[in-house]
Amino acid sequence: MALMDFIKKQFIDIIEWTEDGDGVLAWRFPMEDREIQNGGSLTVRESQMAVFVNEGKIADVFGPGRYTLTTATLPILTYLQNWDKLFKSPFKSDVYFFSTRQQIDQRWGTSQPVTIRDKDFGAVRLRAFGNYAYRIADPRLFYNEISGTRERYTVTDLDGQLRGLMLQNISDAVGASGTPFLDLAANQVAFAKALQDATAPAFEKLGLKLEMVTMQNVSLPDELQKILDQKIGMGMVGDTAKFMQYQTAQSIPALAAGAGGGNGMVGSAVGLGAGVALGQVMANQLGQGLAGSAPGAPAAAAGAAAAAGVKPEDVMATLERLADFKTKGILTQEEFDAKKAELLKKLA
8 A cells, every 4th residue: 555655646856936926925836745856856046045944944045056956955954854865765845935036116105294303393294205125135034034834925915014114214214314304305315225224124134135215205294394385485585574565565456456346344444454554664665765854953954864865766756656556546636645745845
């Protein structure tokens, strides 16, 4: 009976892996109770490594090449099995193949904003995302720590763990780069390099090598971005007082048109507000450019001050502006005549 069982057995002569699918990191050669023929052939292609496992323990590891399986090429397995160097019988062992090529275009990104320390703002919450690439560098360690005895282990199975390692080190990467948030967008390469350096040791503990990290975008949550935009806008404005005067002058025609549109109490209120704003602007301008001499000063000194402080072209520009206000209904004829007389008196 034992002889018939031996005859019925199928022996494996060729062991190889053609990687029939993308994203496979580890693959177990199908034994199905078969045994490996002594003197059989093992083919390990470029970007692959093969591992022989005996009773749950890693025995021999093979890099790219073609091997004839004998006691000479399986020294550790031979030792574990206590084989004589001239053994000729088939043997039993699990064989695992590992892909060592780069797994590119892996995505990382913050699902929630991450709080980091910043030189300019003290602390900010930022979002970031990009790509990374890695490969299996130590199949022995990867087998013990990750894939184990599974028939197949894929990139998808590992994605969540690696993504978590990337996000875990973002704060350290920003701190190590020494780059303030406002400069991160212009220094994405430096930030990505810092993130790679901070994360690589965690990959190595899994038997992996982190080959590359890229950052495609870094940003703030919407509510913080609005605050930053306001801060940037105030910095661009510079002189706030002049900016407010400009804004007031720009809004007066629209306010006056609304006030004259017959909208009742609302229109009257708007017109009144425009008049108050106009009065303030005109008072400031006339007070700065058309200030007269102090009471009781000599007539000659008053005339000199007027000549020094008032230019005819300034008076004409002011009159033209007042005439425009009168045309738009902001000033009455009486108000315009009074201001005109006052300005002409300053030139006298």
